[in-house]
Amino acid sequence: NAGVTQTPKFRVLKTGQSMTLLCAQDMNHEYMYWYRQDPGMGLRLIHYSVGEGTTAKGEVPDGYNVSRLKKQNFLLGLESAAPSQTSVYFCASSPPGQTTKPQHFGDGTRLSIL
């Protein structure tokens, strides 16, 4: 009954460091998404994937890369972290083409860049 699991839950980085956030879902969903949530800005879509091996840019993709090598996993990478990337990152998944089922969200990764 795990749903969407994000790893890690918290992380502190120094400017210029790199890291990868992992999202895993066990619901066999085709679609997966990465959002960031900032005070006063709401949730904004970074990148998304409509299937294994595919990725696409969202609203705020700059400074991030993603990979979807396995259907159940969606990775978000920061190659050279910047203080502006301090945020809470949420992963979500949903079935393909469904307009009747909501997206399922993970509990978030709280990332601070010093």
Next chain:
Amino acid sequence: KQEVTQIPAALSVPEGENLVLNCSFTDSAIYNLQWFRQDPGKGLTSLLLIQSSQREQTSGRLNASLDKSSGRSTLYIAASQPGDSATYLCAATGANSKLTFGKGITLSVRP
């Protein structure tokens, strides 16, 4: 580009009050409209989803309505309780099930 607005940003009401949370969107070409709840430090929990062909959905004390032509949705909470205190977000679903979120309404229900 879809824009979703939720006003006011915060709301404080006494326990027992019936209340309405508003959501407006600029592009009526949506697949559905979703309402989520977010507790402090937590992820998003889906409350209600209204398909574009529907007018409303109900779950317990919650009722959500959708008027695509006017670009509006409302979330009605009956007999509010302190446990309803949270941030409520609405999101419009577009192509590839991508969500465009409002900034949320932080609700505080006073005992």
